[in-house]
Amino acid sequence: MSLLDNAIWWHVYPLGAMGAPIHDRSGDDAGHRLPRLEAWLDYVVELGCSGLLLGPIFESVAHGYDTLDHFRIDARLGDDADFDHFMAACRERGLSVMLDGVFNHVAASHPRVEELAERDEHGNVQCWEGHCQLTNLDHSKPEVAQLVVDVMLHWLRRGIAGWRLDVAYDVPRSFWRKVTRRVREEFPDALFLGEVIHGDYARFVYTSKLDTVTEYELWKATWSSIKERNFWELDWTLGRHAKMCETFVPQTFIGNHDVTRVASQVGGAGAIVAAAILFTVPGMPSIYYGDEQGFRGLKGEGERHDDDLRPELPESPDGLLPYGWWMFNLYRVLIALRRRNPWLARGKLEVLAKSNTAIYYKISDDAGNYLHVHLETEPRMLVIISQHDGEVFRWEGESDPP
Numbered sequence: 001m002s003l004l005d006n007a008i009w010w011h012v013y014p015l016g017a018m019g020a021p022i023h024d025r026s027g028d029d030a031g032h033r034l035p036r037l038e039a040w041l042d043y044v045v046e047l048g049c050s051g052l053l054l055g056p057i058f059e060s061v062a063h064g065y066d067t068l069d070h071f072r073i074d075a076r077l078g079d080d081a082d083f084d085h086f087m088a089a090c091r092e093r094g095l096s097v098m099l100d101g102v103f104n105h106v107a108a109s110h111p112r113v114e115e116l117a118e119r120d121e122h123g124n125v126q127c128w129e130g131h132c133q134l135t136n137l138d139h140s141k142p143e144v145a146q147l148v149v150d151v152m153l154h155w156l157r158r159g160i161a162g163w164r165l166d167v168a169y170d171v172p173r174s175f176w177r178k179v180t181r182r183v184r185e186e187f188p189d190a191l192f193l194g195e196v197i198h199g200d201y202a203r204f205v206y207t208s209k210l211d212t213v214t215e216y217e218l219w220k221a222t223w224s225s226i227k228e229r230n231f232w233e234l235d236w237t238l239g240r241h242a243k244m245c246e247t248f249v250p251q252t253f254i255g256n257h258d259v260t261r262v263a264s265q266v267g268g269a270g271a272i273v274a275a276a277i278l279f280t281v282p283g284m285p286s287i288y289y290g291d292e293q294g295f296r297g298l299k300g301e302g303e304r305h306d307d308d309l310r311p312e313l314p315e316s317p318d319g320l321l322p323y324g325w326w327m328f329n330l331y332r333v334l335i336a337l338r339r340r341n342p343w344l345a346r347g348k349l350e351v352l353a354k355s356n357t358a359i360y361y362k363i364s365d366d367a368g369n370y371l372h373v374h375l376e377t378e379p380r381m382l383v384i385i386s387q388h389d390g391e392v393f394r395w396e397g398e399s400d401p402p
Contacts, residue, residue, distance in 0.1 A: 003051070003096060003161060003191045004249040005345045008335060009286035010044045012037070012258045013055035015064050016310030017289060020076035022063055023304065030075040034082040038089045039316040047328065048335030051096035052287055053164060055257055057083075063306070064100075065166060066107035066134055068283040070151040087159045087295050096161040098191065103148045104167035105134045116144050128167075152183045152190075154159060162191025165210070169196045173208040180209055202244045212284060215241065215250035222254055222274050223265040229377050231359040235351050238281070238361065242349040245282040249345055252283030254291065257310055261297040262292075268294045269381040269397045272330055275381040276393075279334040280363060280373045282347045289313070293324030294329040330395060337385065337392060343369050 015022055018033035034057070044052065056064025059072040073083050090097050104111065105128040118126040118136040128134040137144045142295075154161060168176065180192055196204050198214040204213055209400065221237035224230070244250060254262045254274045263271040271294060278285050297308040314320060340343060349364040354360065357378040364370035376382040385393040 002189065004284050005116075006339075006342050007051050007096060007191075007284055008049045008338065009051045009098065009284075010047065010049040010255070010289060011053040011055075011286045012289040013039075013064075013166060014057055014077055015055070015074070016307075017313045018077065019312040020074070021066070022307075025062070030113060032078040032082055033076060034073070034078040034086055036315065038048055038086060039221065040313065041089055041093050041095065043317040044095065045093050047292060048332055048339060050094065050339075051098060051161065053098045054100060055175075056100045056102060056166075058102075061107045061109065061133070065102050068107050068110055069155060070101075070147070084158070088277070088368050091159065095157070098162045098164055098193070099155055099160050100165040101148075101151065101163045102135065102313040103151075104128065105136050105168050108133050108135045110135065110178055112147075116141065118255040127138075128170075129304050139172050145175065145179055148179050152179070153186060156183070156187045156190055156291050161189075162193065164193045164195065164210075168194030168208070168213070169199070169204070173204065176208040176210055183288065188374070201250060202247045202316045205248045212249055214250050215252050215283060217241070218250070218281070218283075219253055219259070219401060222277050223262055223270075225359075226266045226270045226273050228401065229357050231375070231377075234359055235354045238349055238351055241281065241283075245346065245349065250283045252278055252281065252285060253286045253288065254278050255288035256286075257288065257306065258299070259309070260299045261288075261295055261309065262300055263291070263294045264296045268327060271328065272376070272395055273381050273383055273399070274378065275331060275334055275376055276373065276375065276385065276395075279338040280344065280385060282345060282349055282363065284345060285338070287331070292328050293320060294327045295324070333393060341369065341371065341387075344371065345369065347371075 014037060018036050020033055021029045057074055059069040059074050059075055060066050061068060073079055087097065113135050116137050118138040120126060126136040128136050135140050139222045183190060192210040194208060194210040194213045197216045199212050217237050218241050225234035262274050266274060299305060300308060343365045344363055347365050349361060349363050351361045359378045360374045362370060362372050372386045374384040380396055380398040383395045384391060
């Protein structure tokens with residue numbers, strides 16, 4: 001089966017997680033920080049994940065989405081030797097690696113800006129969404145397509161499994177078709193995940209020829225339905241989700257580097273209900289680092305609006321506070337259930353009953369496999385998952401355990 005069918009990703013933002021300076025950079029802040037992430041690989045395997053989705057690791061100005069050189073590891077994280085050692089450590093554990101490719105824009109100080117920038121009718125360089133420290137690339141230029149192909153092939157040849165395509169929604173779909181066709185001539189199994197927030201996801205996948213996109217509709221309905229005690233919203237979204245799953249396997253998530261942490265939205269107990277949804281509905285799930293421990297973090301405003309979402313990890317899992325391991329253990333059980341039933345990635349979803357505070361749905365396939373999921377938010381949070389042989393998961397709670 002492909003990664004779409006069996007991958008469960010641990011999504012990490014390396015610059016933040018490894019404690020690299022992002023703001024107020026001064027002096028020589030180079031360092032071999034990437035090897036620190038190796039101390040977390042066994043933790044990822046124990047959790048039950050099969051791959052790492054790494055945020056930006058290329059040389060950049062500040063936060064990583066302002067790239068200066070797509071062919072060089074950010075000096076704050078290390079160098080090529082660090083990357084090769086990290087990839088070898090992942091292979092030893094059977095972990096796939098996906099990299100974050102920022103191909104819509106580059107840092108305004110990128111050395112090829114004059115050659116590759118998008119310009120208006122007056123020849124003015126175009127900023128990305130009003131952020132003039134970022135310059136849009138002109139995707140009509142063959143030089144831009146060649147750059148992206150060269151970058152993708154370079155890192156695929158060094159062992160990665162695929163690409164998360166940042167701001168994929170802002171790039172012409174014809175560009176993605178052209179680029180991925182060329183890359184797949186050498187790497188037919190490479191995975192391409194596009195960041196798409198709004199719109200017709202299925203249509204985007206069909207016209208861009210990417211493998212999958214980020215399922216933001218389901219993310220929003222998951223936490224919102226739990227928080228507002230309104231499973232009618234989740235019911236409506238699951239209907240849309242089921243329809244799109246007839247044509248592709250979406251990337252599903254309840255947290256990432258850009259959004260308020262799920263435990264901050266709905267509390268620890270609500271976060272378990274959200275995780276139950278994540279691991280039972282069709283799709284390719286990812287876990288944002290720390291969500292499995294109940295990390296909190298709020299999306300803010302201003303220059304540092306994402307800092308709370310991208311915290312530094314301790315040197316190893318032994319340094320984690322004791323309060324989150326109860327959630328880690330529940331995640332392990334839910335992920336193990338998912339891995340025992342890989343057919344769920346492409347299963348057929350049907351809501352059987354719902355009210356404001358409860359929902360009951362079924363996932364099945366043509367081979368006769370099925371899963372029943374019952375969720376409640378009042379008077380206590382309740383998750384019941386059953387299969388042919390009876391209950392396989394039950395959890396009940398109203399607050400974080402002490």
